[in-house]
Structures are given as C-alpha cells and as structure tokens.
Amino acid sequence: MKQHVEHSCDVLIIGSGAAGLSLALRLADHARVMVLSKGPLSEGATYYAQGGIAAVFDETDSIESHVNDTLNAGAGLCDRPMVEFTTRNAKDCIQWLINQGVPFDQEETSDGDGQPSYHLTREGGHSHRRIFHTADASGKAVEITLVDKVRAHPNIQLMERFNAVDLITTRKLGIPGNRILGAYVWNRNAEQVETISARFVALATGGASKVYQYTSNPDVSSGDGIAMAWRAGCRVANMEFNQFHPTTLFHPDDRNFLLTEALRGEGAYLRRPDGSRFMPDFDPRAELAPRDVVARAIDYEMKRLGVDCMYLDISHRPADFIQKHFPTIYERCLKVGIDITRQPMPVVPAAHFTCGGVMIDQAGQTDIPGLYAIGEVSYTGLHGANRLASNSLLECVVFAHSAAQDILARLTMSSPPPALPRWDESKVNNSDEEVVIQHNWHELRLFMWDYVGIVRTNKRLERAKRRIDLLKQEVQEYYSHFRVSNNLLELRNLLQVAELIVRSAMLRKESRGLHYNLDYPDTLPDPKPSILIPDNY
Known part of the structure; x- marks a missing residue:
C-alpha cells in the first residue's frame, strides 16, 4: 500500500487559468498558496481564448455603454449590480495585467503624453471598440505571462497533473456547520489520492462544455468545480444557458478550432454555400448580433438547406490586414489548405461557454464559508441568458481581485483546519472494464x-x-x-x-x-x- 500523502496551505486554488493564476499572484505576498492543475499549467480555456478582454479606456466610450451592451446581450436576465461592479473594475484589472507584462497590441503611435495607445477591436454586441487583445491569441498571451510570474513566486506551490476529487467540509466530517477544510486530490503522476488541508479553497476550474460532443474548449473543461460544489452543498444557477460559439472551423483535419468573433468585428461576412449573406435576414445588426442570435441563424440555415456548414468570409479585406490581425487563424487555416485572404472558412457552432454555475457574491464567496468560485465555474449574474463577447476573461480577473481582497481580510482571523481523514481505498479494486x-x-x-x-x-x-x-x-x-x-x-x-x-x-x-x-x-x-x-x- 502506498504511503498516504498530506499537504497543507493557506489557500488552495483548483484551476490554473486566468482566474486561478490571477488570484494566486494577488495572494502570494501574504499567504502560502497551492495551485492545482489537471494537466500542464497552461492547458485550459484561457490559453485558447482568441478575442480579448473588454474594458472602457477610450474617451468616446463609457462604462454605462459597456453596462448596457452587457445587459442587452444578456437578454434581460443579467444582475445589473454585478454588471456595474464588473465593468467599473475592468480598467484597473486590465492595468494590473499590463503591469504583469501582458503584451496587448498597441497602435503605431503613442498618446500625446508618451503613454502607449492600445489597439482596441470590436466584437458582436459591443457598441464601441473596447477589446484589449494580442493579435488573435489574447488568452495565450495572458496565460503565458501569468504562468511565468507564478512559477517565479516562492510562496506559490504548483501541482501539475492533479485532479480534485471532492471538497472536504466540516459537515462531511460530522462537525457542525459547513465550512471548507480542504480537498481530496488525485495525483496522476503517483496514481494515488492525497489530502490537502487549507484555510480557504477557491474553485477556478472553468466551464463544462465537454458535456457536448462538439466544443471549442480543451479536454479539461469537464465541469469539475460545479459538480464538486454541488455535492458539497452549494446552489447553482442558470445552468441551462450554454453558449455555442457560432464560428468554429469545420474541417476533418482540424475539428473545432475557434474562429474569433473579432473576425466579424473587423468586417467578416457569414455566407451560405452559394455565397449569399444570411445574417441581415435574422437581425438588423447582421454579423455583429450577439452570439445566441448568430448561432441559431447558422443552425437554422444548415438544417433548412441540409448542409454541413456555413462560411465565414473576410477575404474582401486587404491581405496584409488579415495576416497582421489574425496571424494564428491565418496560419492554422493555411495548414488545412484554406487561404483566408482568398477563401471563406467553413464554420459550425460548437459548445463554448457555461453562463451559469456556482452562485457567488461580489467577493466570490459561495454558500460555504471559506469556499470561493471565480471565472467560468461561477454564476455572478454578469452574463444573464447570453454572454457578451470578451466579458469572460474580464470576469476572471475582476473576481480574482475581489476574492483576493476578501481572503486577505479574513486570513489573520482564520484558524488552521483540523486533521483530515485519509482517503479510504480499502474496499476498491483496479478496474478491468x-x-x-x-x-x-x-x-x-x-x-x-x-x-x-x-x-x-x-x-x-x-x-x-x-x-x-x-x-x-x-x-x-x-x-x-x-x-x-x-x-x-x-x-x-x-x-x-x-x-x-x-x-x-x-x-x-x-x-x-x-x-x-x-x-x-x-x-x-x-x-x-x-x-x-x-x-x-
């Protein structure tokens, strides 16, 4: 029998995307932090996010406009105070990312005071250009920057190839109340279940789009945090609202590669196989309608015509513009024989984002004291019945900031958890099925x-x-x-x-x-x- 392994920390963060790593960095100067990652540290939805992060920086834009765009996209089901809270904190959180070294694209000329001027793009549902991006690989730039920072911090212990199995609470141990105490985790390297005790636990596990056959998400998006929180006694909300990204590449050699909404923001058209546009028939905003409208329109046209896909076409824009702004997509499509400067891209919708999740407050707290949920795993009320483009990474960094503030305020008042029972494997066998x-x-x-x-x-x-x-x-x-x-x-x-x-x-x-x-x-x-x-x- 393998020796039982126990770990302890002040804060256990389950998940290593933008939400989890941002929280870790904001806590690490004051607390011992452990970050759990199911695979390599950077393997998560953040890494594959293309579009960017929405925030009001431009003088012609306003927070109220960002609020209204979010409410409109959310189809009447957003929590307005949460929307206002998120958009109001967007600028400071973007600045924090810039201070960490995230290389957002800049204009060729600076502002009059010598400060860099950032290139802001526009996506469906937005009334202004307010999307900070790094070409068409914004999530990758954010993730790589944060991973480098996290690896360099002495107070952060990284645990790669570890699955969280279940949360441990006082109720689970027969102790009155239901405070979080830690988690059981499966060490994929040693193939054994280990115990982590923690004063606070934060779920940053992302969404659950892997529940669908076709998804733009990586394999790790299996709803772990939502399921664990539910089993531990947390409420969930709005789980029926699964966002299907309208445009993922449809090709046998490269299935479900996401084609960013910024393509449509920069003028790309959606076309039927005969080359005719169809979005003006469905919505006056045409290709810039919110994602739910566009996804249903594509689905409708595919079923009506009995075809496998529709087409996304940006070939009418200058070739150098396309290659500069969408280098990742250009190269990826070229590998399967599609030159997007000359040809349209075959597209289908795919499951992309979980708008519901574990219910939290503005500090990221769940129903269980000491347990937080941030990012896609959570239900904040920001997204309502449909998420506005580029509000997802924004939600990650804003609620990582508010959760960090709340945890730090409670850290000195918290006591270490009691000794936790080891995982019992005495009555199980290795599977042969x-x-x-x-x-x-x-x-x-x-x-x-x-x-x-x-x-x-x-x-x-x-x-x-x-x-x-x-x-x-x-x-x-x-x-x-x-x-x-x-x-x-x-x-x-x-x-x-x-x-x-x-x-x-x-x-x-x-x-x-x-x-x-x-x-x-x-x-x-x-x-x-x-x-x-x-x-x-």
Whole structure:
C-alpha cells in the first residue's frame, strides 16, 4: 500500500487559468498558496481564448455603454449590480495585467503624453471598440505571462497533473456547520489520492462544455468545480444557458478550432454555400448580433438547406490586414489548405461557454464559508441568458481581485483546519472494464448535443434526463468499486453537470437568450434566474 500523502496551505486554488493564476499572484505576498492543475499549467480555456478582454479606456466610450451592451446581450436576465461592479473594475484589472507584462497590441503611435495607445477591436454586441487583445491569441498571451510570474513566486506551490476529487467540509466530517477544510486530490503522476488541508479553497476550474460532443474548449473543461460544489452543498444557477460559439472551423483535419468573433468585428461576412449573406435576414445588426442570435441563424440555415456548414468570409479585406490581425487563424487555416485572404472558412457552432454555475457574491464567496468560485465555474449574474463577447476573461480577473481582497481580510482571523481523514481505498479494486467509462462518455456527449443543444423541446429534455439518471447509477456503482482515474472523475462530474443543465432547462418555461425551446417559443415578462438547491444545502 502506498504511503498516504498530506499537504497543507493557506489557500488552495483548483484551476490554473486566468482566474486561478490571477488570484494566486494577488495572494502570494501574504499567504502560502497551492495551485492545482489537471494537466500542464497552461492547458485550459484561457490559453485558447482568441478575442480579448473588454474594458472602457477610450474617451468616446463609457462604462454605462459597456453596462448596457452587457445587459442587452444578456437578454434581460443579467444582475445589473454585478454588471456595474464588473465593468467599473475592468480598467484597473486590465492595468494590473499590463503591469504583469501582458503584451496587448498597441497602435503605431503613442498618446500625446508618451503613454502607449492600445489597439482596441470590436466584437458582436459591443457598441464601441473596447477589446484589449494580442493579435488573435489574447488568452495565450495572458496565460503565458501569468504562468511565468507564478512559477517565479516562492510562496506559490504548483501541482501539475492533479485532479480534485471532492471538497472536504466540516459537515462531511460530522462537525457542525459547513465550512471548507480542504480537498481530496488525485495525483496522476503517483496514481494515488492525497489530502490537502487549507484555510480557504477557491474553485477556478472553468466551464463544462465537454458535456457536448462538439466544443471549442480543451479536454479539461469537464465541469469539475460545479459538480464538486454541488455535492458539497452549494446552489447553482442558470445552468441551462450554454453558449455555442457560432464560428468554429469545420474541417476533418482540424475539428473545432475557434474562429474569433473579432473576425466579424473587423468586417467578416457569414455566407451560405452559394455565397449569399444570411445574417441581415435574422437581425438588423447582421454579423455583429450577439452570439445566441448568430448561432441559431447558422443552425437554422444548415438544417433548412441540409448542409454541413456555413462560411465565414473576410477575404474582401486587404491581405496584409488579415495576416497582421489574425496571424494564428491565418496560419492554422493555411495548414488545412484554406487561404483566408482568398477563401471563406467553413464554420459550425460548437459548445463554448457555461453562463451559469456556482452562485457567488461580489467577493466570490459561495454558500460555504471559506469556499470561493471565480471565472467560468461561477454564476455572478454578469452574463444573464447570453454572454457578451470578451466579458469572460474580464470576469476572471475582476473576481480574482475581489476574492483576493476578501481572503486577505479574513486570513489573520482564520484558524488552521483540523486533521483530515485519509482517503479510504480499502474496499476498491483496479478496474478491468475501462471500456464502460468510454462508452458512457460518448453516449452522454452525443445525446446532450442532440437533445440539449442549440434548439430544445420538452421531449428531448425528458429523454436526456432519463438517460442521465441511468448513467449516473452505473457510474456511481463503478465509482464505489474501482480506484479513481482521470476519465472516471471527469465522467462522474460531467454526468452531474448534465443533470443540472437539464433540470435548469426544464424549469424555464420560455425561450430566452441561449435557451431556445420549441414548446415555449415566447419570452415571458419579469424573468428570474433558474436556481437549483442541493438536498444538503
């Protein structure tokens, strides 16, 4: 039997994207921080984000305009105080990223006072140019910069190739209350479950788009934080609002590569196979309509015409402009034989962003004292029924800042957690039926795409719920008898998240934003978030 390993820290951060690394850096001068990453430190949704981060810097723009654009995109379901809080703090958080060394694109000339002038782009749903970016690989620039900073800090311990298994709370140990104490984690290198005790735990695990067959997200986006928080007793909200990015590359040699919304912001057109434009038929904003409108329009045209894809065309812009502003996309498409300076790009929608999540306040606190959730894992009310482009990385850095302030204010008043029980593997064996996990995995993702995708019906949701219930029973039995693995942990979490998505969708008796139900096509007055409460709340 392997020796049990115990770790301890002041703050355990589960996740290593923009939210988790920003929080780590803001805490590390005052606390011992551990950062957990399922794979390599930079492997997460942040790294693949292309568009950028929205913030008001231009004199012709205003915070109120950013607020209104966000509210409009959110289809009447945003929490206005949260929107105002986020947009009001955007400029300072962008400046913090600049101070860390993130190389946002600059104009060729500086301002009159010698300060750099940043090139701001525009994306769908925005009324002004306010997107800070690094060409078309903004997330990569943010992630690499933060990773370098984190690796250099002596107070941050990095734990790569570690999966969080479950949160440990006082309630779980039979102690009154429900304060966070730490987590069980699976060391993928040593293939054993270890224990981490912490005064505070922050979930920065990203979204759950891997629950769908087609997604623009990396493999790690399996809803782990949402599932763990739900099992621990946290409420979740608005899980029915899954954003499908309208334009991912459709090509057999490069599936689901995201084509940034900034392409449409810089004049790209969406075309049918015959070359005709179709977005003006669906919305007066045409290609600059919010993502839910564009995704449904593409889906409608594909089904109406019986074709596999639509086309995104920026070839009418100068070739040097395209190569300068979209070098990553230009090179990536060129590798599969598409010259975007001359040819349109074949596109389909793919699951991209989870607008709902674990309910938090402005400090990032969940329902469990000491447990925080920041970034895509959380429900802040910022996104409502549809996320405005480039508000996602903004949410990460703003709530990392507010969570850090709250944790630091409580740090000196907190006491170390008690000794935590070790993980019990005395009654489990090594699995000899890994094929069961693979089969259930593929079945889940396929029926979620077919039944709980861009367009839904009551019958489709009911079918999905029945299949989820059966699969959850199978996987729980499997989980009880065999040692954990990466695929088992992710499948368990994806099934839990899938159930939350379907239950939330069943609650909403209307069509709004990203949730479109043919049985309830109308939009109701006075909408409310869909809040689910666990039995152990």
